[in-house]
Amino acid sequence: SMSIISDSLKKIKPSPTIAVSTKARELKAAGKDVIGLGAGEPDFDTPDNIKKAAIKAINDGDTKYTAVDGTPALKKAIVEKFKKENNLDYTSDQITVGAGGKHVIYNAMMATLNEGDEVIVPAPYWVSYPDMVLLAGGTPIILECDEKQEFKINPAELEKSITPKTKWIILNSPSNPTGACYTKKDIREIADILEKHPHVYVLSDDIYEHVTYEGFKFFTIAQIDTLKDRVLTMNGVSKAYSMTGWRIGYAAGPKDIIKAMGKIQSQSTSNPSSISQAAAVEALVGTQDFIKERATSFQERRDFVVKALNAIDGIECLNPAGAFYVFPSCKGLMGKKDSSGNELKRDTDFVQSLLENSGIAVVQGSAFGLEGFFRISYATSMENLKKALEKISSYCESLN
Ligand code: PLP
Numbered sequence: 001s002m003s004i005i006s007d008s009l010k011k012i013k014p015s016p017t018i019a020v021s022t023k024a025r026e027l028k029a030a031g032k033d034v035i036g037l038g039a040g041e042p043d044f045d046t047p048d049n050i051k052k053a054a055i056k057a058i059n060d061g062d063t064k065y066t067a068v069d070g071t072p073a074l075k076k077a078i079v080e081k082f083k084k085e086n087n088l089d090y091t092s093d094q095i096t097v098g099a100g101g102k103h104v105i106y107n108a109m110m111a112t113l114n115e116g117d118e119v120i121v122p123a124p125y126w127v128s129y130p131d132m133v134l135l136a137g138g139t140p141i142i143l144e145c146d147e148k149q150e151f152k153i154n155p156a157e158l159e160k161s162i163t164p165k166t167k168w169i170i171l172n173s174p175s176n177p178t179g180a181c182y183t184k185k186d187i188r189e190i191a192d193i194l195e196k197h198p199h200v201y202v203l204s205d206d207i208y209e210h211v212t213y214e215g216f217k218f219f220t221i222a223q224i225d226t227l228k229d230r231v232l233t234m235n236g237v238s239k240a241y242s243m244t245g246w247r248i249g250y251a252a253g254p255k256d257i258i259k260a261m262g263k264i265q266s267q268s269t270s271n272p273s274s275i276s277q278a279a280a281v282e283a284l285v286g287t288q289d290f291i292k293e294r295a296t297s298f299q300e301r302r303d304f305v306v307k308a309l310n311a312i313d314g315i316e317c318l319n320p321a322g323a324f325y326v327f328p329s330c331k332g333l334m335g336k337k338d339s340s341g342n343e344l345k346r347d348t349d350f351v352q353s354l355l356e357n358s359g360i361a362v363v364q365g366s367a368f369g370l371e372g373f374f375r376i377s378y379a380t381s382m383e384n385l386k387k388a389l390e391k392i393s394s395y396c397e398s399l400n
Contacts, residue, residue, distance in 0.1 A: 153190060337399065338353045
């Protein structure tokens, strides 16, 4: 039957992580004591030097349209960032800026996918990848990466998932939702496979680059010379600089793709906010001191959360080196019943029962493409985390 809503939109679902935050907010509004461990953003404030740069931009009248895919000043700062932090050489025409990392990835998919093109999405994945691929007319090919391989890609499995229709593989390290971090060696092994398949491009989502622990050495696949010409590296200021609300993300890569992405932007959103762009310049060129301090604080929280989770019967949790998420297994609780007599058959049952009985909001692993797990975001205060882990623990003990 005729519908006002497009067929392509019917293929996708609203973001399940946003759905959990909404449900938690509703329960809170109804007077329930709720702790949300679902949010994908740092709890820290945007640093003052960055705020000041934005205020200066407003006062200076930096309030008009800018170049569609980023101001020359911001592109220059991004070129310098890639040189300084990743030892990568780009020119400004290899850089595009959009309204957040999410927007940039969306543009990349819209700019490159034809009906039936395949995109390899390793699971557990960030919830938006498969749906963006679908919206752009492509076909997500889910490559499962379980806890036995620390949720990382097995290169032999990757090779099996490549077909003549494969256009992209998406890499995300440190990972949302697992926190998994790919070492230089891990990336070298993936590159060995991709070198044999020159038609496959790589979208590297590096948004958590600066949230790593214990001296983990960040490495990105564009640093492999033989692949650089078919790597689009996406990054942004949201997570590193606590600027999620400012909406600035960027990408570096082949000129033809960058140009095509700008073309989409020219007919859709135009430039990202002029004020946010000025703030992002300061984020990239100003002091970087707080990045380490904040990572130390995230690491303390991770250590606490991982230990507390592993002390619970039926829950098992790896100790990842980055991002601000852990992805514990709840498989040991399946088959048990909660105090209302509901049997936990799937991770969604566990997550729902935990929210209703203990007021703790987490997200089910199946939302990220791997059943039997849940994601905890520890980007919240230690006080909240202590309270939350006590409640999760007594909830799990109450099951029988
Ligand atoms: N990529 C990953 C893996 C993320 O977790 C997020 C944010 O949650 C993004 C990209 C998008 O970030 P932004 O807020 O810049 O759109």
